[in-house]
Amino acid sequence: MSSESSAVTHNRRDQLRDFLRTRRARLTPGDVGLVAAGRRRTPGLRREEVAVLAGVGVSWYTWLEQGRDINVSAEVLDAIGRALRLTDPERAHLYLLAGLNPPPSGASRDTAVPPELRQLLDAWAPRPALLRDRYWNQLAVNDAARALLGYDDTGHNCLVTFFTSARYRDLHVHWASVAQSVVAAFRADAARAPGDPEFARLIGDLSAVSPEFTELWARHDVGVPLQAVKAVRHPEAGDLFFDLTTLAVTDHPHWYLELYHPRAGSLVVPDPG
Missing domain, CATH: 3.30.450.180 (Beta-Lactamase)
Structure with missing residues (x-):
């Protein structure tokens, strides 16, 4: 792997880490149907709560958010996207930061021309x-x-x-x-x-x-x-x-x-x- 590609990969993982953290921080347990328990030092969902909502292991999600070199699949990214209430553009961004090609966005049936x-x-x-x-x-x-x-x-x-x-x-x-x-x-x-x-x-x-x-x-x-x-x-x-x-x-x-x-x-x- 060239030094340039290594730098690009490192930068992408840094952005993935920051993106997941900010998406997690904007949600509350009530937003996703969870009951808040105990005092929270920082706003937003905890990592383990996102992992539960997405149906993935807590350690695996922690490694993903830390930008470690782990294998990800489209199915898991979609589950994380749903857990974090990502919009279609945000979901596509998540795919790119995880090193995958984003899926085609769904075609809107709305034909009202602005x-x-x-x-x-x-x-x-x-x-x-x-x-x-x-x-x-x-x-x-x-x-x-x-x-x-x-x-x-x-x-x-x-x-x-x-x-x-x-x-x-x-x-x-x-x-x-x-x-x-x-x-x-x-x-x-x-x-x-x-x-x-x-x-x-x-x-x-x-x-x-x-x-x-x-x-x-x-x-x-x-x-x-x-x-x-x-x-x-x-x-x-x-x-x-x-x-x-x-x-x-x-x-x-x-x-x-x-x-x-x-x-x-x-x-x-x-x-x-």
Whole structure:
């Protein structure tokens, strides 16, 4: 082990020690359903109380909090996280400090778009913009995305629209050549949530109505959404070329903002209004 990696490991364990102590100190026995007994010299739960709540040995938890070199599992970290009432970001932080990759956070079913995000979409006009979730469901679109890219209003799925909307297909010049990369990117997203019934439902429903999707899905190609160029042949505006950039919305896991910007040298996008 290099001196640099040893220093990093030592620093991580120091942070783990301080993190567990501070999380323990902010709780009282009453917060976790325990009866306080005796006078406490310091605030918060005792180590043995956390160990009991998590179902681990007191010595083992003490060693973990001391930052010793011990083996930890995801199951035990989850139990400690529950005992300490950790939030999802705190649980992910605990995983990292313990030297494990944090599990994927659960996808929120809340589709209420904050007004700040809607204002951002509208402010991007006359350039198209849309907000989607991990399943590629449209959560919000601006007027330019409707008028220039052929998207319907919210409540639709981008992948379903891509394969089933005749209007969308007619607008997009290189539809056939990008279909394979679209399906490959969707497979990569689905693979991050194995067993998710919503992905399975979408794949099954689309396979039932689109032979093209079925054929491409059977290839098992995997890709990632990269910065891409979208070419649109609009009946009134003519040929339009956009650079597409996809941004993650950090305070809403599994939400993604797609921003379309006219390519340098292309025609100015007309105001769809």
